[in-house]
Amino acid sequence: MKPHLWLAALLLPFALAGTAHAAMPKHPAIRVTTLDGKPYDLAAERGHWVIVNFWATWCVPCVAEMPALSRYVATHPNVRAIGLAYDDSEPADIRAFLAKHPVVYPVAQVTLDKPLKDFDQPLGLPTTWLIAPDGTVAAHFLGPIDAAKLDAAIGKAK
Numbered sequence: 001m002k003p004h005l006w007l008a009a010l011l012l013p014f015a016l017a018g019t020a021h022a023a024m025p026k027h028p029a030i031r032v033t034t035l036d037g038k039p040y041d042l043a044a045e046r047g048h049w050v051i052v053n054f055w056a057t058w059c060v061p062c063v064a065e066m067p068a069l070s071r072y073v074a075t076h077p078n079v080r081a082i083g084l085a086y087d088d089s090e091p092a093d094i095r096a097f098l099a100k101h102p103v104v105y106p107v108a109q110v111t112l113d114k115p116l117k118d119f120d121q122p123l124g125l126p127t128t129w130l131i132a133p134d135g136t137v138a139a140h141f142l143g144p145i146d147a148a149k150l151d152a153a154i155g156k157a158k
Contacts, residue, residue: 029118038106040082046135051072053082054122084116
């Protein structure tokens, strides 16, 4: 990662502490092309819980949580996920990284200059949104998550 982005990612959570998120649409949208060239549309996942996980190859806590997220999706039939590599690396480099750290869910790249319209830019990484089966936001997490946090958020939202 470029040094200026590493420093910004490190300091941003402190600089924005206490800053409220902008109002998100009731049913946020994601329409991206995954790193394997396939289209991904969050709306097509209605009826399922969806984990929207912003991460980066250089983010140690992100890399550490990836196997747990992958296991969670693999063992919960009603849960899907989309990994959003918030990374300025070349797509080929991210694909090579994923070859060494495979996950069972699709991954797309989101860059600082082309953020998602309906999701706030992450204040730190990892950042995760849990989308309910009706397409609404059920929970937002800043920092690593695990099965217990996901189970609690799903239980609370039901």
